[in-house]
Amino acid sequence: MTATTTATVTLTGAGGQIGYALLFRIASGQLLGPDTRIRLNLLEIPAGLGSAEGAALELSDAAFPLLDAVSVTDDAGTAFDGANVALLVGSRPRGPGMERADLLAANGAIFGPQGAALNAGAASDIRVVVVGNPANTNALIAAANAPDIPRERFTALTRLDHNRAVGLLAGKLAVPAGEIDGVTIWGNHSATQYPDLSHATASGKPVLDLVDESWVHEEYIPRVANRGAEIIEVRGSSSVASAASATIDHVHDWVNGHRGRWTSVALPSDGSYGVPDGLVSSFPAESVDGAWRIVDGLDVDEFSRDRIDRSVAELATEREQVQALGLL
Ligand SMILES: NC(=O)c1ccc[n+]([C@@H]2O[C@H](COP(=O)([O-])OP(=O)(O)OC[C@H]3O[C@@H](n4cnc5c(N)ncnc54)[C@H](O)[C@@H]3O)[C@@H](O)[C@H]2O)c1
């Protein structure tokens, strides 16, 4: 098949762990599909430039047919110039014993200037996904600093939580992950998130008919919501390959659509499901004609309402904290 379009993809934190896991999948065509040629702009801080430059040498050595060019810079204006897709990964990860919100002050300051640089130079069809934590509120900061870019182009990654929710459920039911549908992550990419099985099916059967409510409430929900901490405890540092894989899924599905199933995306709220306007909160979403659309009309029972409200309240608190830090 002939590759017909060319896209500029900007990756921040390209010298880091997730960056390294992402680069080769982007360059091989897994991010945007086999019909799109890729120009890669890699942004790092000076201390990370060597690592990013080394990765660029390896990309050359992989001779990817779709990869037209790779540039490495520590200047955000240069990196985001003409960007069609921006993967905002660059930021500090948490260590054992930390919550993601502990990173607000350290990482929040990165996203205002990057939002402004996107506003100044990105292509008119720019799509942004924030991976760096705390991802939802960092996306809020970036969007607030990019007044000329429609806010719905700023998203944060909860696809990793979604994939975890699907994977753990598939394991419990001993079915392939592809048989699971209708799972939603609501709220924040944090331990307050709500992995919701109310509308989930496995091979077409309602999941809540197949598992005990006590398992869902006492084991499943806390396990999914705390999976990031579990990974840190077991491997000694935060998730990398699964985070990169979820980032690829998020952008691929955003651009190309996704087989009539919904997924979970943290998006600036339009007030849907009682989530205050503007908060970047995770919703069930479908990609329609290249834009995320929140799945509407789902029944929300009392348990779900309470869990959504708790996570959204945390997002509102994070917004107040970054306002107090002068980042909004
Ligand atoms: N949303 C999610 O699901 C999810 C999942 C896993 C990790 N994360 C987050 O992703 C982030 C990156 O994780 P990692 O394991 O790759 O960390 P890492 O420390 O290996 O890499 C981060 C890289 O970012 C670079 N960096 C720092 N500030 C930068 C800036 N202003 N501009 C450009 N680059 C900058 C660093 O030099 C480093 O190379 C962390 O915040 C982590 O918590 C999010």
Ligand SMILES: O=C(O)C[C@H](O)C(=O)O
């Ligand atoms: O949990 C972390 O700090 C890293 C990442 O957000 C994850 O969910 O694995």
